[in-house]
Amino acid sequence: MDRLVLTPDERDEITALVEEVLGRDSTPDVLGIAEEGTVLAERLPHRLRDFLAGIRADESEIAVISGLSVGDLPPTPVDWRAAAATGAGRHAEIVLLLCASALAEPFGWASQQDGRIVHDVCPGRGQESSFTSASSRLALSLHTEDVFHPCRGDYVALLCTRNPEQTATTLARLDAREVPEDFLAVLSEDRFRFYPDDSHVPAERRQAGDDRLTSRYHTVGKVAFGPPDRPYLRFDLDFMDAVEGDEDAAKAISVMHDYLVASAQEVVLAPGDLVMIDNYRVVHGRNPFAPRWDGNDRWLKRLNLIRDIRRIYLHNGSRSRILG
Template sequence: MTVIVTHHLALTSADNAAVAPMLADVTRQYDTIENEDLIRRAPVLARELPAHLLEFLEEFRLGEPSALCVVSGLAVNEEDLGPTPTHWRDSQHGSPAFRQEVFFLLCGSALGDVFGWGTQQDGRIMHDVLPIKGHEHYEIGSNSLQHLSWHTEDAFHPCRGDYVALMCLKNPDDVETMVCSIDLLDIERLDVAALFEPEFTVMPDNSHQPQLSRGSTGDPALDALRARSFRLIEQWNKKPEKRPLFFGDPGSPYMALDPYHMDSSGWPERHRQAFDGLCAQIEERMSTVALRPGDCIFIDNFRAVHGRKSFQPRYDGSDRWLKRLNITRNIRGSRAWRTSADSRIIQ
């Protein structure tokens, strides 16, 4: 098994004591992590994090020392959390993990702008990742009995994030997250030139499908925007646009692919072989990490793919429970998809 190099910082008891008053103050002011004012203020509040943590995150952001950044040691009392929710709907209200959510939000806001999708988890910024009854064999993060296939997060969309972040609240069975970085691949054995050419297609993943949405939001204008997004997703499924899988520096490329949602029929033979060669190397060199409560991981969505191994759900309140954030370094790049300049929801 290949081992990915990790950019790692372990919080100390002194670090936890230093952030506790600030987290307590923030959670007194707000009642949910989805509060728009809290999300707007998060980059400013992040400046109150310990200086060495901010320097660590900035090194990851600018220096790209690794495709996987881990901040471990955040205090989590699993008894205070109570049972793992049975569904992500309404789990953000009265959250027993509110302080941990605020810390996670502030760390993410030190790397860029957090954002959500109108087509995903009813437009929430911070998602719950947990097993849901009926999703056991569905290719989505709430599945359990089958692997979640490795992928670039939201590979199909031009506004996909620079980072996908996960915070662990519970993982009693040490379920492993799979990660493979471009740095682990033997680039010289790949047809890099072909992978840079716009001859590939990626369809929208299942998490953006309308059947997973609650339905009407109660806001006719917002419902109209969301309906437009679902129509576009349907269009991209029927006729996906051609794009490259590699971009950036040919010597150290970025990548975006999601093989489960890619159909190679109709591709030129050279490009199909280049894709197969890339996937074979990723499969061979996949690394795993079992998140522990209090771990916050930030995956470089330009430089790594990720997935998750299967596990047996219990549905008794003790199941694996993570929080997830999408983070971009170019929020203005999605302005055509958002209702206002300060909105953080891509519709």
């Protein structure tokens, strides 16, 4: 894991840039700020930009930046809709956007959080045991973000604003040297089906048994692919299965899951910590925790990043950062 601890002067420099951006308008256009993110990121401290350029060039798996300002925070929202309605944590959103834009291009999903580009990750009442980031009492299993889609992000960026119980983010990677060759051979073939997770499918559709979105985005592909010495990884136990009738592929999924769980490491994010996770090299999850619903529960800001924004434009058929 690579880590950069910002100096107080660097923190103040970033904060001043964020306040300048926020000062342009009383209701900032977050998507518009994302559009100019690459240009604005050029004004970040040199040491931070050099650090992120090295992360990109080396394909580093996990990078943590510590010491960022998250601004004056209101109580943790009761769910992402409340955060969207009030603009809660806007300072932290812009910090995340600017820093992440020095690594890759931000984008969002029309099917997630009403098409917002920066997502709020906080516990939701009634969703404690869901398979989404609003869960809490159940562990969020190790997964590739948006495993089903060919334009899934190259990176997932998470900025911590609150984490009072020090709930750990879990991370695991694939080391080809540690996986039996026969299973790795199976994992490297197009014998697996991938589906949208529940955050992409509205609850009312799931309850009604409407699987049109799932059917539309059903894809078949490999779990392990790319350079043999440092393979890329695509895995989500809850939203993938083997091609029908392929028992060897089903067994490989089970073996891979056990391997990832056994090799996982934990990272406890503190307020002001930003972690950049390579979504092609690392799967991530979260340990369970018990929300207190007192306004001080765990709260992160999340952003998806892609190295080549034209992949999004080509998929959409338009110059939009929101995947339709």
